[in-house]
Amino acid sequence: MIHSWQGRPHRSATSRLCGTLLVLAAGTLTLSACGVPLIPTLEPSATPSTRSSATPTATPTTGPSTAPSTGPSSGPGPQPPQTTAPQPPSSPRPPKPAACTTDQLTFGLQSRPFDSGMSSFFWDLSVTNAGTQPCTVNGYPTVLLVSSGQPVGAASGLEPRAxxxxxxxxxxxxxxxxxxxxxxxxxxxxxxxxxxxxxTPPNNDQSTRVATPSPIDGCNDATTQLVSTGAFAPTPVAF
Known part of the structure; x- marks a missing residue:
């Protein structure tokens, strides 16, 4: 009798505990002691793919991009246009003057009485550019004495003073x-x-006649040389 009474209260307490747990779980959790699983189960759903394919994959392009660049250029900015001062046209260099020709010159003779000695005397032969263009003289003139319109004696030698x-x-x-x-x-x-x-001026083959400051004597001998000439200079030679 005592054994039967002790087992009944035990079953009633268990039933009340199961009811309480079932109410708390609100029909979603169960207890194993009540004959329902304690772990909640999920509704079967579609198995997710291992990796979403929504991420776009960059496709490399093979040609150069034609889209204009909108970002700032890494190079230097626009440079102001270079301006160069206009240069005046170069004028052609004038040609070097040519040698004076005989017909371009006028001639004169002037005596130097204070430089003359007992057996010799000196004259200055001058040549003047009578043309309209510059010319040059360089070297020794050739001089012959003239008697009655004919050259006499030997041609001139060289005077070393110039x-x-x-x-x-x-x-x-x-x-x-x-x-x-x-x-x-x-x-x-x-x-x-x-x-x-x-x-005859240097670098010429044409001669001209020049009157002497005063008449002199000459030698009618082709081997006798009576005159020597100095090189042309800008001013008369000073002794």
Whole structure:
């Protein structure tokens, strides 16, 4: 009798506990002691894929992009246009003056009485540019004594007191050659009167006649040299 009474209360307490748990679980949780699982189950759903395919995959392009760049350029900004001051046109260099020709010059003879000695005397031969263009003289003129319209004696030698140099003659300018003459009487030769000189400028083959400052004697001998000429200089030679 005592054993039967003790087992009944035990079953009633268990039933009440199950009812309480069932109410708390609100029909979603069960207890194993009540004959229902304690772990909630989920409704079957579609198995998710291992990786979403929504992420776009970049496709490399093979050609250069034609879209204009909107970002700032990494290079230097626009440069102001370079301006160069206009240069004046270069004028052509004038040509170098040519050698004076005989027909471009006028000639003169002037004596130097204070430089003359007993057997020799000196004259200055001047040439002046009578043209409209500059020209040059450089070197020694050639001089022959002229008697009665004919050259006499030997052609001139060289006077060492003036050395050759290029002399530019603008229109109206002159150059000078020192003439050194010896007396014909100091030589054994036929004497003839001389009133002119035949003068040929350097680098020319045409001569002109120039009147002497005063008549002198010459030697009618092709081997006797009575005159020597100095190179042309801008001014007369000073002793």
């Amino acid at each position: 050395q050759p140099s290029l002399v530019r003659l603008d229109p109206g300018q002159s150059a000078f050659s020192l003439l050194h003459l010896t007396q014909a009487g100091a030589h054994v030769c036929p004497i003839v009167p001389v009133t002119e000189l035949a003068v």
